[in-house]
């Protein structure tokens with residue numbers, strides 16, 4: 333797992349502790365520092381969810397390499413990925429709710445605009461929130477029906493290019509209690525019931541070609557040392573019965589990897 | 598017919614019954630039982646009402662019923678003239694029963710974790726959380742398949758007693774240290790559930806999630 337993310341997490345813990353102990357200012361300092369540490373994270377795009385699963389006006393909890401993130405969407409527009417912590421007192425923003433294009437914290441209702449800046453403080457309606465109060469927003473891209481995020485400040489890397497296929501449809505997000513390395517090996521070893529040609533166009537991304545028509549895109553999300561998310565899209569599987577069968581097969585893929593019937597770790 | 602619920606506000610099992618009473622727009626009286634710290638559900642008086650010493654209990658005239666799942670079926674069977682909350686058609690009935698039993702069985706591990714974290718119950722918290730996660734994954738898998746089929750409820754095209762029985766301990770899981778990170782279909786089902794007319798939120802369930 334990424335060193336800088338671990339550092340950022342330790343900072344977040346300290347920030348929470350400071351708030352609990354009543355030192356809100358110290359908490360805010362720690363929190364800002366944790367955002368800087370996270371910005372030093374590896375420059376790569378990580379799949380964090382299926383676009384279709386993040387409905388309008390909803391906020392969801394996601395964990396990437398141990399770091400808690402809020403994945404949310406306004407009434408319209410692309411999904412956003414923020415640190416899962418309200419700049420006010422550290423409440424998880426994934427518990428928040430969406431009103432008028434802002435994400436509102438469940439605790440005291442502070443509202444944050446799409447750029448992360450605080451735009452309303454209900455207890456002080458007369459006050460224009462200081463510009464410095466800002467949720468930790470990360471870079472997001474939506475491609476192949478999958479939401480990707482880059483937690484680094486560098487952002488030189490691009491979202492993995494998948495050649496040829498353009499009509500990806502969302503299938504399923506799996507969360508597998510194994511490391512990313514074991515999951516990748518399991519994806520390669522799985523019996524898909526058809527001749528399978530696996531390829532890795534990028535780190536943590538697999539494309540499995542099944543016969544002439546069908547392709548599966550499997551993008552990995554490191555969650556914790558021993559847990560990995562896999563966000564799956566398909567091309568060439570369109571009839572409802574076939575899509576149901578594919579989802580069932582993906583559940584079996586997960587169960588096979590956890591049962592260790594593939595190469596073990 | 599007078600309905601009376603032996604109730605405890607923070608109980609997820611009592612919340613199952615309150616939810617359906619609300620959906621069916623039934624009026625009832627609540628007898629608050631001091632579950633914590635009073636432990637009145639284990640008092641001799643209450644054991645005479647429910648020998649299992651558990652909440653909820655519903656009285657409907659002379660009828661006295663325990664077990665949330667049984668109570669949900671009774672209410673739907675007797676008071677829901679549409680038949681939608683307890684479908685009798687052979688294609689749906691069995692599935693509804695299966696998930697109803699799941700709610701009173703496997704999902705109750707999430708209730709145990711919550712009792713541990715909120716009220717300090719002495720139990721194997723790691724085992725409770727693991728069991729709850731295993732149950733949530735099974736329901737999430739089911740709901741993911743339902744989404745692909747264009748459906749949003751556990752069975753059929755209308756919420757049923759199975760949705761009502763599963764909802765509280767899935768929604769309240771955070772109280773027991775069980776997150777929803779791994780269950781995207783479950784999260785969307787929770788959101789849709791809140792749009793049922795006469796839905797009543799409960800403390801511990803994020804009001805606007």
Ligand SMILES: N[C@@H](CCC(=O)N[C@@H](CS)C(=O)NCC(=O)O)C(=O)O
Pocket residue numbers: 608609610611638649650651652653663664665666701708
């Ligand atoms: N099978 C019962 C279980 C209900 C239950 O666990 N109730 C809790 C309160 S939420 C209780 O009374 N626990 C005390 C005990 O089991 O001793 C039902 O579904 O109604």
Ligand code: FES
Pocket residue numbers: 418419420421422423437438439440441442
């Ligand atoms: S913690 Fe978010 S508004 Fe107070």
